[in-house]
Amino acid sequence: MIVQLAKRDLKTKFGNFREILYYDGQTESIALVMGNVEAQENVFCRIHSSCISAHVFNSIKCECREEMETSQSLIEQKGQGIIIYLDQEGKGNGHLALMASIKHKKAGLSQNEAYKKVGFESDARSFRPAAEIFS
Numbered sequence: 001m002i003v004q005l006a007k008r009d010l011k012t013k014f015g016n017f018r019e020i021l022y023y024d025g026q027t028e029s030i031a032l033v034m035g036n037v038e039a040q041e042n043v044f045c046r047i048h049s050s051c052i053s054a055h056v057f058n059s060i061k062c063e064c065r066e067e068m069e070t071s072q073s074l075i076e077q078k079g080q081g082i083i084i085y086l087d088q089e090g091k092g093n094g095h096l097a098l099m100a101s102i103k104h105k106k107a108g109l110s111q112n113e114a115y116k117k118v119g120f121e122s123d124a125r126s127f128r129p130a131a132e133i134f135s
């Protein structure tokens, strides 16, 4: 079961969000919320997984940073929305899996195939925390 641990206001380039931290006994997940979203219909939502390369190191090898910016921008325009950020680096396999798989990805394999090639699951993510936060 997921529990809410902390909450704060967060000013961003795309307006003011509420950052709500959850913990399910194993990992922390974050909901970034703008506007009144409780008991509403057709609320814009995005589920976003961590990406150290893009979010910390500004890598241009993936679209994670742009996807987050676009989501925040759309929510700002609508005045309402939710982004759920899941701590699932490397599709839940960790950063080592990502780094170890790069040579296979460069050789033409998909990211999922490249993870399997180096002994990890093709996609080890769990979306249970997101489902619990939404509910």
Ligand SMILES: [Zn+2]
Pocket: 051, 053, 054, 062, 063, 064, 065
């Ligand atoms: Zn990325």
